[in-house]
Amino acid sequence: MKSVIIVDDHSLFSNALQILINQFDDFSVDTCCQNGKELIFRLQNTSLKLPDIILLDINMPVMNGLETMEWLSKHHPSIPILALTMQADENIILEMLKKGVKGYLLKDSSPSLLKKALDDTLSFGFFHTESVTKTLLNAIINKPLAVDLKDKEIQFLKLACTEKTYKEIAQEMHLSPKTIDGYRESLFEKLDVKSRVGLVIFAIKNKIAFL
DSSP states (O other): OEEEEEEOSOHHHHHHHHHHHHTSTTEEEEEEESSHHHHHHHHTOTTSOOOSEEEEESSOSSSOHHHHHHHHHHHOTTSOEEEEESSOOHHHHHHHHHTTOOEEEETTOOHHHHHHHHHHHHHHSOBOOHHHHHHHHHHHTTOOOOOOOOHHHHHHHHHHTSSOOHHHHHHHTTOOHHHHHHHHHHHHHHHTOOSHHHHHHHHHHTTSSOO
């Protein structure tokens, strides 16, 4: 059973989301927090287990999603975060992407898409929909390619755009998982991204991979 923390200041929405997620076979909501400060307080309680995934609202009082991601990227970078949003605002999405979110989920999404978002994020390390991807591409369409990539890095990027795990990518490239980790970290630094979503968007923008 995978544990989920919901961070959203709208109680009716978070309660409804909790009921829905608890109906999924593989997931259970651990806690509902109303803002980033409540989340930090929960995560700093060392007697409680860390969640497997966090659903994080962007627009919140006290401590919003951007500020919360800043803290999470420094203190708990291994916890996957899915951003919750009402609108796919280009600037906010790009900023959240830079801070390490694994994907974006619109609040009017269907239950089946929510389940897919949770499953994909935990299985593949990222989740993205076509609409949000196009929004991101729109925002960076005029950004020139200013990095020199090696053949192996390009091959890795193409495979990172599939549903293969990093372990499966290592097997296909006939490399060790440690070497693949090295490619990933090197590309994170070269491309100034912090998540697999960032790699995917870069690859699509530069026609290394296609939707």
